[in-house]
Amino acid sequence: MTIRSLLAPLLGLGLLFGSHAAAATQPQAFTATYDVLQGGQPMGVATIRLHAAGDGQWIYSKDVKGTGGLAALLGASVSETSRFRWKGDVPEAISYDYLMQAAVKQKQRHLVVDWANKQVSVDEGKGAQSYPASPGMVERNTLALALGLALRDGKQQIALPVAVRQEVQTQNFKVSGKETVKVPAGSFDAERIDRTDADRGFSAWYAPDRYPLPVKLAQHDGGDLVLELVSYQAE
Template identity: 80%
Template sequence: MTIRSLLASLFGLGLLLGAGAAIAATPPAFTATYNVSQGGQSMGQATVSLHAAGNGEWIYRKDVKGTGGLAALLAASVTESSRFRWKGDVPEAISYDYRMQTAVKQKQRQLAVDWPRQQVSVDEGKGPQSYRAVPGMVERNTLALALGVALRDGKQQVALPVAVRQEVQVQNFKVTGREAITVPAGRFDAQRVDRTDADRGFSAWYAPDRYPLPVKLSQHDGGDMVMELVSYKAD
């Protein structure tokens, strides 16, 4: 594995682990752990958590630490923290902070939403750029949570406005079948979800009657990265 592919994989974790929604009741606070691998080799571990922040706001956080191969050698780590509010069954974005650090490189991205002005500001260290916010939009980190709650509510197709670097991009996802999935957390009759409007090699398997997060994620863009659920605990 090259340093470039390692960093691309870590940077892509937000796409895999992001989304959320809720109908009658929003998901309770939780902590989940995942094994992360690339090309069949162990790369690290991820911890994902959700907790209330007060004033109707929530914090969704993901911490990834490189524990194997080149990721361990480089002491690679990624932290993503999102603040949001539930808007119906969607985790509407308020802010997002991304930090990646290795022994040879650091990267940071910050996103903030000014809802009174309906403006998104994104800064990657070279000065902020702005664009118009869209009601009900999520961002890369909360995307998986939004998908999980939508599936729990019985949706088979989901279109989500996602705040990315330079715009709000509508991304489309669809349940493409059911598959038996075995991961460290157990065996699941899972719903497979694929993105249908982009050829990015993204698939996620959910057991929405049990968890708001996927039990398995697979992303081929950037180097065959797989994440598998190890444990889930409601806090």
């Protein structure tokens, strides 16, 4: 087994979360925590924060600490920080920073959008690559934020431009039904949403009338992780 395969769950955590804003108004700052599970066993804790940064910009951050299994043994952690502005009710990307650290490996990514020239620049430590930006574009850290807002607005099918490593990729999602979900924060009658244009992706369960974040999220690749809401505190 390779180091990469051992660390795949932590590397994959960057695909997961987002937050929410009131329709066409400034969102309320918050802090939320999640348990991170793999195979039903505790693996880590995720802390997610949203706060205003001034000049119409917002910062959305996620910090994941390994607390069990190999993640704890290797001292693994993932830190992500997104800066964005609101375009309607879409968190339009300005910048995104990702850092995964462990005893045996480090991985980073810096993404910045030059909206004046409509260009995205991505650097993973080997030199920057650039490609054209798209209006209303999100990045992987704020993806679930945009999905949560769409569900709040009653949408059942969602297509989003997402800035990935080498291009802006249109990703498609669909509400597949309602399910009762039990997590540490309580029991919820939740809406389930799935990505429909990829064999491997994620499923998320939202209770948009209760919280702006998913109450549960299951990632189907990178280690089959499950994140469950523990607490949510508006600020």
